[in-house]
Amino acid sequence: MKNGRAAAQATSQPIAAPSGNLGPLSPARVLRILEFLSEQERGQTLADVCRGLSSPKSSVLSLLKELVALGYLVREDRHYTLGQAALSLATAIVGHSGAEAHIQTVLNSLSDKTGLTIIYSEFVAEQSVMLHKQVIQSTRPIRYVGELGVPRPLDTTAAGRAVLAFTDPAWCRKYLDARYNSRSRKTAAERKKLLDALASVRKDGYSSSLGDFTPGVGSFAAPVMDREGRPIASIGISGPEADVRAEARTLVALLPPAAEQISRMLKVKSR
Numbered sequence: 415m416k417n418g419r420a421a422a423q424a425t426s427q428p429i430a431a432p433s434g435n436l437g438p439l440s441p442a443r444v445l446r447i448l449e450f451l452s453e454q455e456r457g458q459t460l461a462d463v464c465r466g467l468s469s470p471k472s473s474v475l476s477l478l479k480e481l482v483a484l485g486y487l488v489r490e491d492r493h494y495t496l497g498q499a500a501l502s503l504a505t506a507i508v509g510h511s512g513a514e515a516h517i518q519t520v521l522n523s524l525s526d527k528t529g530l531t532i533i534y535s536e537f538v539a540e541q542s543v544m545l546h547k548q549v550i551q552s553t554r555p556i557r558y559v560g561e562l563g564v565p566r567p568l569d570t571t572a573a574g575r576a577v578l579a580f581t582d583p584a585w586c587r588k589y590l591d592a593r594y595n596s597r598s599r600k601t602a603a604e605r606k607k608l609l610d611a612l613a614s615v616r617k618d619g620y621s622s623s624l625g626d627f628t629p630g631v632g633s634f635a636a637p638v639m640d641r642e643g644r645p646i647a648s649i650g651i652s653g654p655e656a657d658v659r660a661e662a663r664t665l666v667a668l669l670p671p672a673a674e675q676i677s678r679m680l681k682v683k684s685r
Contacts, residue, residue, distance in 0.1 A: 443469065443477055448486065448500060455642070457493030485540065490584070498539040501646055516679050517548060520649070520672050525550040527668060528661070530653040533560045534676075535573040535635075537646055539581075541565060542589055544573040544648065558631050558652045569593055569608055572623040572633035576648040579615035580637050586612075619670040621648075625655050632658030634665050636673035640680060649673045 450466045451458060458466070464474050478494060481487040485499035521532045534548040543565035551559060568574030568589065578586060594605040615621045620636045627633075635650035649672055651665050652658070658665065 440477060443467070443473065444481065447474070447477060447481065448496070451487070451494060451496055452500075457490065457495040459492050459494070463494065496642075501640060501644075504640075513680065514548070517676055520675055521548060521550050524649075524651060524668060524672055525553070528651055528665065529553045530651050530657070530665075531558050531560045533573065533650045533652060534638075535566070535648050535650065537577045537648070538565070539585070542568060542592075544568065544571060544577065546573075547647075552653055554653070554657075556654055556657075558628075558654065560652060566627070570623060570627040572621045572635035572652075573648040573650050575608075575611060575615055575621035575623065576635040576637040576650070577645040579612040579621065580639070580643075580645040582644075618666070620666050624659065630655050632656075634658065634662070634669055636669040638673050638680070639677045646680075647676075649676060 446467050447463060450463060460471060460475060460478065463478065464471050467474065478487060478489070482489050482494075482497070485497045486503075487494050487500070488497045517534055521534060524532045529552060531552040532550040533546050535544040536547050538545050544567075545565055546560055546562050549560040549562055551557065566574060568578045578589070581589075590605060590608070594600040594602070594608075611621070620634055622632075622634050624632045631652060632655035633650050633652040635648045637645040638647040638649060640646050649669065651669065
C-alpha cells in the first residue's frame with residue numbers, strides 16, 4: 415500500500431562562507447563556542463559565552479551572529495542555543511562512528527517482532543518535515559511500503575506528530591499558524607483536534623496516524639531525543655490500518671523503549 419503523492423527529494427544546499435574578516439583565531443573560537451553551548455543545559459547569553467570562553471565581547475559577538483545566520487545557533491530572548499544545522503552536523507558525525515549500524519540493529523529487532531514496516535525518520539526543522547532515513551520493509555504479504563528520502567508533513571503523520579509534540583512551543587505555534595489558516599482550508603476545529611492529539615503524545619510517549627495521511631495505512635511512532643531533550647527523529651511502525659489497529663497494544667509497548675535505546679546511544683556518541 416504505497417502513498418500515491420509525488421514528493422520532491424530533499425536536496426542539500428551548500429553552506430555559504432561566513433562574511434567579513436573574522437580573523438585567524440575564528441575557527442578555534444567557533445569550535446569552542448559550539449562545544450561550550452553543547453555542554454549547557456539551557457541557553458546562554460552573550461555575557462555567559464564570553465565568561466565561559468574567557469574572551470572579549472567584541473570578538474565573540476560577531477561569531478555568534480555568523481553562527482545564527484548559518485543556522486548553527488538559535489537566538490531567542492538574548493539566549494543562544496544550538497540550531498538545527500549544528501544538530502544535523504552532529505548526527506552526520508555520529509553516523510560515521512557507528513550510529514547507523516546501531517539504529518539498524520534496533521529496527522531489525524522491531525521488524526523481527528512485528529513483521530511490519532519499520533521506519534527511522536529524521537526531523538528537518540528548516541523544511542518542517544520528517545525525512546525517512548532508514549526503512550525495513552514488511553515481510554507480510556499485504557503491507558505498506560516505506561520510501562527512503564521522501565519528506566512527510568509533521569501534523570498528519572505519526573512520525574511527525576511524535577516530534578511535533580516535543581518541539582519548542584513557540585516553534586510549534588508558528589508551524590501551526592502557517593498550516594492552519596483560511597488559505598490552507600484547515601479549520602480551527604482541526605487545529606484543536608491536533609493539539610489534543612499532541613497532548614496525548616506527551617502523556618503516552620507515542621503518536622498515531624490511522625488513515626490520516628494515507629487512507630488505509632496505520633502507523634505508530636515514538637520520538638528520538640538528543641541529550642538536551644529535544645526531538646531530532648522518530649522510530650515508527652507502519653502497515654495496513656486494520657492490522658495496526660488489531661495489534662495496537664503490542665506495537666505501542668515496543669516503540670518507546672526502542673526510541674529510548676536510540677536516544678541513549680546518540681547522547682553517549684555526542685559527548
